[in-house]
Amino acid sequence: MxxxxxxxxxxxxxxxxxxxxxxxxxxxxxxxxxxxxxxxxxxxxxxxxxxxxxxxxxxxxxxxxxxxxxxxxxxxxxxxxxxxxxxxxxxxxxxxxxxxxxxxxxxxxxxxxxxxxxxxxxxxxxxxxxxxxxxxxxxxxxxxxxxxxxxxxxxxxxxxxxxxxxxxxxxxxxxxxxxxxxxxVLVGWTLQSPQAWMRDLSGVSLRATVRVGEKAFTDWLLFAHKGISGPAVLSASLYWKRGSVSIDFLPDFALKELSHHPKKLLANALPLPHRLALALLEALEIPNVSYKSLDKSALTKLSLLKAYTFAPAGTFxxxxxxxxxxxxxxxxxxxxxxxxxxxxxxxxxxxxxxxxxxxxxxxxxxxxxxxxxxxxxxxxx
Ligand SMILES: Cc1cc2nc3c(=O)[nH]c(=O)nc-3n(C[C@H](O)[C@H](O)[C@H](O)COP(=O)(O)OP(=O)(O)OC[C@H]3O[C@@H](n4cnc5c(N)ncnc54)[C@H](O)[C@@H]3O)c2cc1C
The missing domain is CATH 3.50.50.60 (FAD/NAD(P)-binding domain)
Structure with a gap:
């Protein structure tokens, strides 16, 4: 041979x-x-x-x-x-x-x-x-x-x-x-029931920062039927095993900038796709009112737009x-x-x-x- x-x-x-x-x-x-x-x-x-x-x-x-x-x-x-x-x-x-x-x-x-x-x-x-x-x-x-x-x-x-x-x-x-x-790895995440609202946003995308432990990735995040995907999620998925991840939906925006538009409804003032802004406010139980009418508890919840923490169910x-x-x-x-x-x-x-x-x-x-x-x-x- x-x-x-x-x-x-x-x-x-x-x-x-x-x-x-x-x-x-x-x-x-x-x-x-x-x-x-x-x-x-x-x-x-x-x-x-x-x-x-x-x-x-x-x-x-x-x-x-x-x-x-x-x-x-x-x-x-x-x-x-x-x-x-x-x-x-x-x-x-x-x-x-x-x-x-x-x-x-x-x-x-x-x-x-x-x-x-x-x-x-x-x-x-x-x-x-x-x-x-x-x-x-x-x-x-x-x-x-x-x-x-x-x-x-x-x-x-x-x-x-x-x-x-x-x-x-x-x-x-x-x-x-x-x-x-x-x-x-380098794969999208499926969702648990508290994040089921994200599935209704299928097709919406935005720039976001996804954090897993010490690692943070700022890039596009895409909502899909199965869960969330896009480069920011795929990159973060390399380091995710089980447990919590955190999303900053406004990586290029400081919440205090909302004070420049004190009378606008939040969903209109937030630089987010409108459907996402409405869904996020509902999920976080923040009323869609003007920034200046928010009480202390709503202001605290608003900060979660920059650190929305949850545990994915698994991967695609x-x-x-x-x-x-x-x-x-x-x-x-x-x-x-x-x-x-x-x-x-x-x-x-x-x-x-x-x-x-x-x-x-x-x-x-x-x-x-x-x-x-x-x-x-x-x-x-
Ligand atoms: C959709 C997609 C997009 C990607 N995009 C990128 C990108 O843009 N940039 C990047 O860096 N990486 C990317 N990757 C990852 C990258 O393609 C792989 O990491 C890389 O190809 C690995 O090279 P490899 O030679 O080790 O394996 P492969 O390229 O997968 O080659 C392994 C080969 O071994 C053959 N093989 C397996 N078992 C046997 C067997 N028993 N007998 C004989 N042959 C066998 C397979 O058929 C295959 O052809 C992507 C992967 C996917 C799936």
């Missing part, structure tokens, strides 16, 4: 970027889906937000020393240099998020060109892997393959309809690795989540190489590792950084 230098399981963001940096090796890429990199294709609304101006460990959930070390191997400047080398036009939006100017397809095509000399098998799902002596043997839906090194880049479990699954965790466990279960789930928290535990992976500390020759990259970035291009950046870190070590192995 042909023996490959490296088998990469998963031809997504991490798998393809690793292959692109293994030009001198005989590499086999195994991809379960009919097409490669389907999450990259839909990322950023089809234009893939592939990195950010502010890439550092503070934007990731995970061991910060581990994350910093891996990001340094292929940072945002290196990613930008890669896309420039491939003549992919880019745009920087919101002053910090880099997207493909036209389509994520440009990035996928570049990655595929850099993997053209490798063997790529689609519709090939890896069922199990073992190591005997120096060789890994992989049992797949299309037969058995062998290699000297194995890179697991199977991604997270979100978006199962385009291939998200937990097989990377099962493979890691079979080699003795500890894993933390995947949980949906894996089918809507842009990422998964959890993954292969990083204390059993060497940060300088992404190699397993348990099995020599076994490597991990991308979302399958227990490192998850905020919204804004941090997860593709992580996939690329960890992939290049692994590829550099594989090239020397």
């Amino acid at each position: 042909e023996v490959f230098d490296t088998i990469i399981v998963g031809a997504g963001a991490a798998g393809l970027m690793a292959g692109a940096h293994l030009s001198h090796q005989k590499v086999l890429l195994l991809e379960a889906q009919p097409r490669v990199a389907q999450k990259v294709a839909i990322a950023g609304g089809g234009r893939c937000n592939f990195t950010n101006v502010h890439v550092d460990a503070s934007h990731y959930l995970g061991d910060s020393t581990f994350v910093s070390s891996v990001l340094e191997e292929f940072d945002n400047r290196a990613v930008l240099a890669y896309v420039k080398r491939h003549s992919i036009a880019t745009v920087c939006e919101k002053n910090d998020q880099y997207f493909c100017a036209q389509s994520a397809k440009n990035l996928i095509d570049a990655l595929l060109r850099d993997n053209a000399h490798h063997t790529l098998k689609t519709n090939t799902s890896v069922k199990s892997a073992t190591k005997k002596g120096d060789l890994f043997t992989l049992d797949t839906t299309q037969g058995t393959y062998q290699s000297r090194h194995l890179l697991i880049a199977t991604g997270g479990a979100s978006y199962p309809k385009i291939g998200g699954n937990e097989s990377g965790l099962a493979l890691a466990k079979s080699f003795g690795h500890s894993v933390n279960p995947f949980e949906s 789930g894996l089918s809507k989540a842009e990422a998964c928290r959890g993954g292969v535990a990083t204390d059993e992976i060497d940060a300088s190489s992404m190699q397993s500390r348990i099995i020599e020759g076994l490597f991990f990259a991308g979302e399958v590792v227990d490192v998850t970035g905020e919204l804004g291009g941090y997860n593709i950046q992580w996939a690329f950084s960890s992939a290049v870190c692994a590829a550099k070590a594989l090239a020397k192995a």
Whole structure:
């Protein structure tokens, strides 16, 4: 049987970027889906937000020393240099998020060109892997393959309809690795009955600050049939487990400014979508009267517009989540190489590792950084 230098399981963001940096090796890429990199294709609304101006460990959930070390191997400047080398036009939006100017397809095509000399098998799902002596043997839906090194880049479990699954965790466990279960993040929140009024606002959006513990995100919040969503909620969801969150519905407005309009009804004076202003006043049991007619208790309740605290019921789930928290535990992976500390020759990259970035291009950046870190070590192995 042909023996490959490296088998990469998963031809997504991490798998393809690793292959692109293994030009001198005989590499086999195994991809379960009919097409490669389907999450990259839909990322950023089809234009893939592939990195950010502010890439550092503070934007990731995970061991910060581990994350910093891996990001340094292929940072945002290196990613930008890669896309420039491939003549992919880019745009920087919101002053910090880099997207493909036209389509994520440009990035996928570049990655595929850099993997053209490798063997790529689609519709090939890896069922199990073992190591005997120096060789890994992989049992797949299309037969058995062998290699000297194995890179697991199977991604997270979100978006199962385009291939998200937990097989990377099962493979890691079979080699003795500890894993933390995947949980949906970068996802909307469902509501408990005291917040049922928010469902009636479906379609309304506003700029808001969402706080979870010490973390605060100011961006768009969208009311939906299922609950609340939008970038501010998705970002905050990374840090939410259970318990309370708080929303400032007026991040750019000080309540004392209402005194400039002492006679206007509150719902007209508040710089909020009118339907939301009315619903919020009702939910907080504040009469819709003029600011100057509010009594002390109503004024106290009014301050809740800037700190509306409640506990979400749960999340919209894996089918809507842009990422998964959890993954292969990083204390059993060497940060300088992404190699397993348990099995020599076994490597991990991308979302399958227990490192998850905020919204804004941090997860593709992580996939690329960890992939290049692994590829550099594989090239020397
Ligand atoms: C809707 C959506 C929008 C997103 N937008 C952004 C964005 O704009 N910016 C950003 O940074 N991140 C974004 N993300 C997250 C980002 O896409 C992922 O974090 C990133 O793709 C992870 O890269 P990966 O290579 O680890 O996994 P993936 O890109 O998911 O690739 C893993 C590959 O492994 C394959 N695979 C899985 N199991 C097996 C198996 N057993 N055998 C063979 N193959 C297997 C899968 O089919 C898949 O192709 C988005 C995600 C979603 C769902």
